[in-house]
Amino acid sequence: MASVSTTRSRRRSRRILVNVLYAIAMIAVVFFMLTPFLWMVLNAFKSPLQIIKLPPELIFEPTMRNFQNVFGTQNFMRYITNSLIIGAGCTLVGLLIGLPAAYSIARFGQNRLAIVILMARMVPGITFLVPLFIIFRTLGLIDTYTSLILTHMLVGLPFIVWVMVPFFESIPRELTEAAVVDGASAVRAFVSVVLPLSGPGIVTAAILSFVFSWNNFMFSIVLASSRTRTVPVAIYNFISYAQIDWGGLMAAAVVITLPVLVLAIVTQRYVIRGLTAGAIKG
Structure with missing residues (x-):
């Protein structure tokens, strides 16, 4: 014992x-x-002198001057609006194209199409930058929401497809076949039967696609100017040849990060459920 x-x-x-x-x-x-x-x-929340002071101060009198500069002098609300429009457009168009594509891959085993979409995601985005710039310049689409939405979809669309394929594969084919037998077309069966059962995956794909678009920098810095500039590019307003406005830069970074952080906290359980549900269903 x-x-x-x-x-x-x-x-x-x-x-x-x-x-x-x-x-x-x-x-x-x-x-x-x-x-x-x-x-x-x-x-x-520090003044320029407090930011560069060594050793750094952890206890100080906060100031709102940096945020006043961000929203007043730099007019950051315009850039936030641009990012919201482009992110929402990229997500909506990506879902309209990506959901049927993912369903086609899952139901009909179109592995070649899946590989092509995966390659588009794996190839560095800078590879497409010059050809897309030439195309959009020829079409007169430089500094437009259309060009930015289409280029941001290079990141969002493949991700939507690869998130949704496991969901569609996990849905029994008998459900759609029963709907077709009852007189529904293939499109109606997809819209009325498959999509409602794939809600967590759609929410996950939409959230992550929007976040990727919100954080995109490379395409925006080349294809956008003052009218359609997004928040990651607007950070450059605080960097000049002579100096860097560290206070304004930090305040702008907080403004950029905060919406994504809140979205991640609020939707984290849906994202986790969406990323795992496709692997455990069926």
Whole structure:
């Protein structure tokens, strides 16, 4: 009995040690990931002299001057509106094209189409930049929402397709076949039967597509100008040849990050459910 008790005690001690080490590791990872964000937020409320002061001040009198510069002098609301329009357009058009494409791949085994879409996602976006610039310049679409929505879809559309394919594969074919037998067309069966059952996946694909568009920098800096400039590109307004407005830069970064952060917090359970549901259904 003593040996059994000793064995149990050792196992319990090992379990506690493992849990403690795991907790320490998680705290270290979270600290490492959150420190740059917290530092950015602190500097957004500091004056220029406080930002460059060494050692840095952790206790200081906050100022709203940087945010007044962002929304007043730099007119950041216009850039936020541009990003919202482009992100929403990219997501909606991507869903209209990507959902039928993903369903076709899942139901009819169009592996070649899937590989082509995957290659479009894997190829660096800069590869398409010059040809797209020439095409849009010829069509007179430079500095328009249309060109930016279409280019942002190079990132969003393949992701929508590859997120939705497992969902459509997990839906029993008997459901759509029964709808066709009852007189529904293939399109109506897809809209009325398949899409409602794929709600979590559609929400996940839409959210992530919007986030990718919101954060896109490369296409926007080349194809947009003052009228359609998005928030990542607008950051350059705080960088000049002579100096860098670190306070305004940090405040603008907070403004850019905050909507995506709130969206991620609010929808995290839907995203997790959407990314895992396709793998566990059926």
